Amino acid sequence: MGWENYQRLFDDPLFATAWTNxxxxxxxxxxxxxxAPFAVAVVLNEFRHARSYLRMTVYLPVMLPPIVTMLLWRxxxxxxxxxxxxxxxxxHLPAQQWLExxxxxxxxxxLVATWANMGTTTLIYLAALGSIPGELYEAxxxxxxxxxxxxxxxxxxxxxxxxxxxxxxxxxxxxxVFVEPFVLTGGGPDDATVTVLLLLYRYAFVYNDFGMxxxxxxxxxxxxxxxxxLYLRLTRSKG
Amino acid sequence: xxxxxTERTLIAPSxxxxxxxxxxxxxxxxxxxxGFTLAFVFPLYWxxxxxxxxxxxxxxxxxxxxxxxxxxxxxxxxxxxVGLGQYFLNTLLLAVGAWLIQLLVDVAAAYALSKLRxxxxxxxxxxxxxxxxxxxxxxxxxxxxxxxxxxxIHVNLINTPWAIWLPACANAxxxxxxxxxxxxxxxxxxxxxxxxxxxxxxxxLWVVLPLSRxxxxxxxxxAVVGVWKDFLWPLLVLPDPARQPITVALNRLAEFMPANQLxxxxxxxxxxxxxxxxxxxxxxxxxxxxxxxxx
Numbered sequence: 001m002g003w004e005n006y007q008r009l010f011d012d013p014l015f016a017t018a019w020t021n022x023x024x025x026x027x028x029x030x031x032x033x034x035x036a037p038f039a040v041a042v043v044l045n046e047f048r049h050a051r052s053y054l055r056m057t058v059y060l061p062v063m064l065p066p067i068v069t070m071l072l073w074r075x076x077x078x079x080x081x082x083x084x085x086x087x088x089x090x091x092h093l094p095a096q097q098w099l100e101x102x103x104x105x106x107x108x109x110x111l112v113a114t115w116a117n118m119g120t121t122t123l124i125y126l127a128a129l130g131s132i133p134g135e136l137y138e139a140x141x142x143x144x145x146x147x148x149x150x151x152x153x154x155x156x157x158x159x160x161x162x163x164x165x166x167x168x169x170x171x172x173x174x175x176x177v178f179v180e181p182f183v184l185t186g187g188g189p190d191d192a193t194v195t196v197l198l199l200l201y202r203y204a205f206v207y208n209d210f211g212m213x214x215x216x217x218x219x220x221x222x223x224x225x226x227x228x229x230l231y232l233r234l235t236r237s238k239g
Numbered sequence: 240x241x242x243x244x245t246e247r248t249l250i251a252p253s254x255x256x257x258x259x260x261x262x263x264x265x266x267x268x269x270x271x272x273x274g275f276t277l278a279f280v281f282p283l284y285w286x287x288x289x290x291x292x293x294x295x296x297x298x299x300x301x302x303x304x305x306x307x308x309x310x311x312x313x314x315x316x317x318x319x320x321v322g323l324g325q326y327f328l329n330t331l332l333l334a335v336g337a338w339l340i341q342l343l344v345d346v347a348a349a350y351a352l353s354k355l356r357x358x359x360x361x362x363x364x365x366x367x368x369x370x371x372x373x374x375x376x377x378x379x380x381x382x383x384x385x386x387x388x389x390x391x392i393h394v395n396l397i398n399t400p401w402a403i404w405l406p407a408c409a410n411a412x413x414x415x416x417x418x419x420x421x422x423x424x425x426x427x428x429x430x431x432x433x434x435x436x437x438x439x440x441x442x443x444l445w446v447v448l449p450l451s452r453x454x455x456x457x458x459x460x461x462a463v464v465g466v467w468k469d470f471l472w473p474l475l476v477l478p479d480p481a482r483q484p485i486t487v488a489l490n491r492l493a494e495f496m497p498a499n500q501l502x503x504x505x506x507x508x509x510x511x512x513x514x515x516x517x518x519x520x521x522x523x524x525x526x527x528x529x530x531x532x533x534x
Contacts, residue, residue: 043271045248046264050272056520057279063516064283065468067486068505071493072286075502081300083285115278123524134247141251150249176376179470183490197376204380205475213380221377228372 005215012212017191018199021106022175025195028110029174034167037118041125042155055126059119066116070183073112074099077184099185102192109180109193117173121166128162129155161234168231172224196220283509290314290502297498310499317500317507321492323485327507330484333473334466336400337407341462342455344408349417350443354429364418367411382406383475402476407466413458420454421447457526460519467512 009015044054061069076083077098085095098108132155140150156163178197181187187194200220204213254260289297290313292306318324348367352360386402387395396402424447432446448455470486477483480491485508493501516523 042249043267046250047268047271049268054271054275055524057275059516059524060279060283060513063464063512064509065470065486065512067470067490068286068509071489071501071505072282075289075498076282081298081302083302086300086302120527123527129248132248137247137249137251147250147254155249172374176374178376200376200379201471204383210380210384217377217380221374224374224377225372228374232372 002215005211009212009215009219014191014194014199018194018196021192021194022177022196024106025110025113025177025193026171026174028107029113029177030167030170032110032114033118033121033174034170036114037121038125038159038163040118041122041129042151044122045126045129055123058122061116062119064116066179067183069112069116070179073115074184077108100189102189105185105189105193109177109184112184113174113177113180121170124162124166125159128159132158164234165231168227168234172227172231175220175224175227286502287506290317290499290506292499294497294499313497313499314503314507317496317503321496321500321504323488323504323507325481326483326485326488329482329488330467330486330508333400333403333484334463337404337466338459338462340404341408341410341413342459345410345413345417345458346443346448346455349414349421350447352414353418353421354424354442354447355439364414367414370409370411371415379471379475386476397476398479398482400482403466403469403473406472407462410462413462417451417454417458420451424450453522456519456522460515460522461526464512464515 040058044051047054064072079085079095079097079100082098084098088095096104099105136154136158137150140154145153176197177195178201181193181195181198182201185193187198196216197220200213200216203209203216250260255264288306291309291311293308293310296302296307318327351357352364357363386406387397389396396405428446428450429442432442437445467484468486469484470490473484474487474490477487480488483491485504489501489504489508492504496504
C-alpha cells in the first residue's frame with residue numbers, strides 16, 4: 001500500500017513542475033549566490049578601511065526573521081507603490097511585474113534569497129581568504145604574475161576546497177526553499193514558483209494527505225542525501 | 240584572522256601605493272561602502288521610516304525619503320490594537336523556554352559523552368552526528384506526526400510550547416560543539432574536584448560550566464535566534480492564533496493590517512535580533528565560521 005502513495009505522487013502533474021522549478025531556483029541561486037559572495041569577499045579582503053562596517057552590513061539581512069524579509073520585499077516588489085518600480089521610474093525604465101510575471105517571478109525570489117543569505121557565505125569566504133599564506137602571493141609576484149594571474153593561480157586553487165563545500169551546502173539549502181514562494185507568490189503565477197517543499201506542505205497541511213507528503217519527504221531525503229554524502233566524503237578526505 | 244589578512248593579500252603593497260593604485264582603491268572603497276549601505280542598510284531604514292508614515296503617504300506612488308508627517312503612534316497601535324504585543328510575548332516565551340531546555344538537555348548529553356563516557360557512548364555520538372546530515376525539511380512530516388501523537392504515551396503536543404521546545408533540544412550540532420569544548424578541559428581539574436568529594440553533577444556545575452562560558456554563549460545565541468526566526472515549524476504546530484509567535488502572526492495578519500502598522504510590527508519582530516547581533520557580533524561570526532570550516 002505504500003507504493004500507491006508514490007504512484008499517486010508521480011501521477012500528480014505538479015510533481016514534475018515542482019522538481020523542475022526547484023532545480024531552476026537552485027541553479028539561479030548558484031548563479032547569483034555563489035559567484036557574487038566570492039567576488040565581494042575577494043574585494044573586501046583587500047580593504048584596509050571600513051572592514052568591520054562592511055562585514056556587519058552584509059550580515060544584517062541574515063539576522064532578520066525570514067518572514068520579515070519576505071514581507072518587506074513583497075512591499076518592495078509591489079507593482080503600485082513598491083520601491084523597485086519607483087527606482088526604475090527614476091531612471092525612466094519600464095515598470096516590472098516582479099511577482100506577477102511568469103518569467104520574472106522565480107528570478108525575483110532568487111534575488112530575495114540571495115540578499116537574505118549572502119552575508120553568511122561572504123563571511124565564510126573572508127575567513128578562508130584570510131588564511132591563505134601571504135608568501136604564496138609574494139612568490140607569484142616575484143615570478144611576474146599579474147593580479148589576475150595571482151587570482152587564478154593562487155586565490156582560486158587555495159579556495160577550491162571551501163568553494164566546493166559552500167557549493168554543496170548551498171545546493172542542499174536552496175533545494176529546501178519554502179518561505180520565499182510561500183509568502184511572495186503562493187506558488188504562482190500559473191504554478192511557476194511551486195517548489196518541492198511548498199508542494200509537500202500542501203499535501204500534508206492543506207489536503208491532509210500525509211501518505212503523499214511522506215512519499216515526497218522520502219524522495220527529498222534521497223536527493224538531498226546524495227549531496228550530503230558527497231559533502232561528507234569531501235570533508236572526510238580533507239580531514 | 241583580521242591581523243593575518245592585513246599582512247599580505249592578492250594585491251601587493253607596492254601596487255596599492257602607486258598613484259593609480261591609491262586612486263583606484265579609494266574609488267572602489269567608496270563605491271563599496273555606498274553600495275553596501277544602499278543594499279543592506281537602506282531597506283531597513285525604509286521599513287522603519289515607512290512605519291512612521293501615514294497610510295495615505297505610504298500609498299503615494301511617489302514616496303519621499305523622510306516621512307512628511309510623523310506617526311510614531313503606529314508602533315503603539317500595532318502593539319496594542321492588533322495585539323502584536325501578545326505575539327511578541329509568545330515568541331519570547333518560546334525562545335526563552337527553548338533556550339533553557341536546550342541548554343539543560345544538550346549540556347547534560349555533551350557532559351555525559353565527554354566526561355562520564357557511558358558504554359556505547361561513541362555509537363550514540365555517531366548516531367547523533369548522523370542526524371546533522373538529515374535535511375530539516377524531509378523531517379517535517381515525521382516530526383509533526385511524532386509531536387501530534389508522542390510514541391508510547393500518546394500525548395498530543397500541538398498548540399503547546401512543548402511542540403517547539405522538545406524538537407529544539409534534539410540538536411546534534413549543539414551537543415557536538417559542547418562536547419568538543421568539554422573534551423579540552425584537562426582531566427586533572429575534574430580529578431582534583433572529585434578527590435574533594437564532588438559528585439558528577441557538582442563537577443559539572445562547579446568546574447565544567449564556569450570554564451565553558453564562551454561555548455555556552457555561542458549555543459545560547461544560536462538557540463534564541465533560531466527559535467525567534469523560525470516560521471514554518473510554529474506555523475504547523477501552533478495553529479491556535481492566541482499561541483502563535485510574532486513571525487506566524489505577522490504573516491497571517493499582513494492582509495488585514497494597515498501598511499504602516501504592519502511595518503511597525505516587522506520592525507518590532509526584528510529589533511531583538513538586531514540588538515543581539517550588535518552585542519554579540521564577535522560570537523556570532525566566530526560560531527558561524529567555526530561551524531562551517533571544521534564541522
